[in-house]
Amino acid sequence: MADLKLKGITIVETFAEAFPMVGTRIIITAPTYEWAEISARTMTGFATSVIGCGAEAGIEGRLARKETPDGRPGVAVLLFTMDAGKLQTQLRNRVGQCVLTSPGSACFSGLEGEKKLKLGASLRFFGDGWQVSKVLGGKRYWRIPVMDGEFLCEDKVGLTKKAVGGGNLLVLGKSHGAVLAACTRAVKAMAEVPGVITPFPGGIVRSGSKVGSKYKGQIASTNDAYCPSLKGAVKSDLPLNIEAVLEIVIDGLTADAISQAMNAGIHAIARGGSREGVTHITAGNYGGNLGPHHFHLKEIVG
Amino acid sequence: MTALTFELKHTPDQRLDLSPLVPAKLAGLNRKEIEALEIGTTRQKLTVGAAFKLKGKDANALHFVGTDDRCDKIGAGLSGGEIHVEGDAGAYLGAGMKSGKITVRGSAGVLAGASMAGGHIAVSRNVGDQACGVAVGDTTGMKGGFVTIGGHAGALLGERMRRGLVVVGGKAGDYAGGRMIAGTLLLRRGAGRYAGYGNRRGSLIFMEKPRDILPTFSDCGVMEFDYLRLLEQWLRGQGMSVRLGARARRLMGDMAVLGKGEMLILA
Numbered sequence: 001m002a003d004l005k006l007k008g009i010t011i012v013e014t015f016a017e018a019f020p021m022v023g024t025r026i027i028i029t030a031p032t033y034e035w036a037e038i039s040a041r042t043m044t045g046f047a048t049s050v051i052g053c054g055a056e057a058g059i060e061g062r063l064a065r066k067e068t069p070d071g072r073p074g075v076a077v078l079l080f081t082m083d084a085g086k087l088q089t090q091l092r093n094r095v096g097q098c099v100l101t102s103p104g105s106a107c108f109s110g111l112e113g114e115k116k117l118k119l120g121a122s123l124r125f126f127g128d129g130w131q132v133s134k135v136l137g138g139k140r141y142w143r144i145p146v147m148d149g150e151f152l153c154e155d156k157v158g159l160t161k162k163a164v165g166g167g168n169l170l171v172l173g174k175s176h177g178a179v180l181a182a183c184t185r186a187v188k189a190m191a192e193v194p195g196v197i198t199p200f201p202g203g204i205v206r207s208g209s210k211v212g213s214k215y216k217g218q219i220a221s222t223n224d225a226y227c228p229s230l231k232g233a234v235k236s237d238l239p240l241n242i243e244a245v246l247e248i249v250i251d252g253l254t255a256d257a258i259s260q261a262m263n264a265g266i267h268a269i270a271r272g273g274s275r276e277g278v279t280h281i282t283a284g285n286y287g288g289n290l291g292p293h294h295f296h297l298k299e300i301v302g
Numbered sequence: 303m304t305a306l307t308f309e310l311k312h313t314p315d316q317r318l319d320l321s322p323l324v325p326a327k328l329a330g331l332n333r334k335e336i337e338a339l340e341i342g343t344t345r346q347k348l349t350v351g352a353a354f355k356l357k358g359k360d361a362n363a364l365h366f367v368g369t370d371d372r373c374d375k376i377g378a379g380l381s382g383g384e385i386h387v388e389g390d391a392g393a394y395l396g397a398g399m400k401s402g403k404i405t406v407r408g409s410a411g412v413l414a415g416a417s418m419a420g421g422h423i424a425v426s427r428n429v430g431d432q433a434c435g436v437a438v439g440d441t442t443g444m445k446g447g448f449v450t451i452g453g454h455a456g457a458l459l460g461e462r463m464r465r466g467l468v469v470v471g472g473k474a475g476d477y478a479g480g481r482m483i484a485g486t487l488l489l490r491r492g493a494g495r496y497a498g499y500g501n502r503r504g505s506l507i508f509m510e511k512p513r514d515i516l517p518t519f520s521d522c523g524v525m526e527f528d529y530l531r532l533l534e535q536w537l538r539g540q541g542m543s544v545r546l547g548a549r550a551r552r553l554m555g556d557m558a559v560l561g562k563g564e565m566l567i568l569a
Contacts (some may be wrong), residue, residue, distance in 0.1 A: 031487075060543045069532055070528050070531040070535055071531050071534070071535045072528075130562075132503070132505075132562075133484070133563075134486065134505070134529060135466075136467065136533065136536045137448075137536060137540075141529070141532065149525045149526050149527065149528070150527055150528060150529065152532060204318075267543070
């Protein structure tokens with residue numbers, strides 16, 4: 001197998017296997033960037049994986065005053081689930097509990113889509129009859145009275161069924177420090193790519209999983225083939241000198257956005273070269289039979 | 303293709319009903335057929351050809367040149383396309399229109415934009431009474447769309463209006479927003495007496511403190527409204543530079559009716 005090398009780091013000839021998801025984008029504005037981000041972080045907290053959190057969510061990026069509908073500092077948030085019904089529930093609960101409650105916040109649609117989700121259309125009932133509907137340029141907004149004035153919220157937000165979840169990179173290295181530093185760089189580079197989020201803590205996951213378990217009822221369990229401490233005991237995918245493996249999972253509004261993010265990530269990791277201690281960049285898949293989206297590392301780096 | 307232009311030959315001796323001259327009704331007609339359309343309002347027969355000189359071909363963009371305040375119903379029932387009026391317009395300008403855009407370089411008469419449901423009307427100078435109000439035979443006023451008036455508006459602006467946005471650059475007359483159901487009036491230079499009389503859910507935004515406020519409007523004090531920021535940004539997107547800020551005094555009313563409407567007086 002002729003593996004590609006980038007600054008001495010082996011790019012394994014494999015692919016990331018990803019799945020279709022439904023996704024949406026909302027814009028949160030506030031009196032300052034700090035408060036828009038607090039609101040967005042709260043809303044996207046506990047949203048690393050659909051398996052246990054019901055949704056995958058993250059901050060896509062900051063928006064300047066001139067990019068937001070009300071001219072205040074803003075943050076764009078992406079939210080993904082496996083179907084539109086769950087996305088609606090997650091959106092209502094998360095915006096209702098974390099954005100509506102956040103001081104000075106307002107919430108707008110960030111995506112035009114063929115199908116719509118209710119945003120203010122369901123949160124307006126918090127207004128107990130005092131809510132005010134305003135239509136501007138064909139879009140409806142709700143003004144909901146709250147204790148610091150009014151919560152302004154757009155009625156509907158678009159959704160896309162072309163979203164993709166589970167794009168990933170696995171980074172192998174000779175020390176935990178080296179792998180963590182490289183992955184941190186990669187997440188930062190990916191954050192510049194529009195239309196993607198990395199939902200795990202700081203964008204990085206250390207507990208990659210395999211499907212199934214020896215225990216009944218446990219649907220996912222540790223990916224033993226990539227656990228350095230089990231190299232001698234299981235059919236390991238790791239060379240003996242590997243001390244740590246970290247994974248970056250990427251969700252995107254389009255498959256193209258994921259390709260771009262993976263490209264940015266791989267190059268950011270490779271910037272340190274093999275001297276930093278990273279040895280391999282690979283990706284997770286299930287043999288290619290489960291997910292329709294295959295992101296081949298060689299083509300992405302290409 | 304150049305815009306289909308109707309140039310008024312001379313002051314007509316009767317009021318004109320120009321409602322047949324909208325893109326949807328002119329589509330597919332040749333010059334002769336257009337010239338044969340009747341626009342008179344008396345027993346004296348009057349055709350387009352007798353009153354106007356025609357130029358151009360594009361029936362999707364109409365120009366009226368030299369019109370005066372007897373040219374009624376320009377763009378009434380418009381459902382797409384653009385109409386530009388180089389002159390004044392009579393009564394019922396854009397009444398009942400659904401979409402499209404009408405611009406008037408002069409003034410318009412009574413009932414401009416009455417019961418319109420969508421689209422955009424921009425009048426450079428003044429409009430008469432009952433602008434954006436109730437068209438005869440209808441039950442509600444303006445139901446949607448966007449109207450900008452550069453000058454003053456007459457009495458009963460936005461009467462029984464239900465949805466939409468009206469921006470008045472000058473002063474509005476008495477009873478602005480009278481019996482308003484919902485929708486928004488942005489009044490840059492205030493209004494006459496009895497503004498918001500019988501207002502149910504509508505918003506009257508005053509950039510200058512109005513002289514008279516009905517006693518049936520209850521003061522809620524001054525606070526920030528992000529809605530005003532949104533409105534300012536949206537208007538900027540429409541090419542209209544209006545500085546609204548966010549702070550305003552809110553008065554709710556008319557408490558003599560539903561009382562869920564408001565006056566926002568910029569602070």
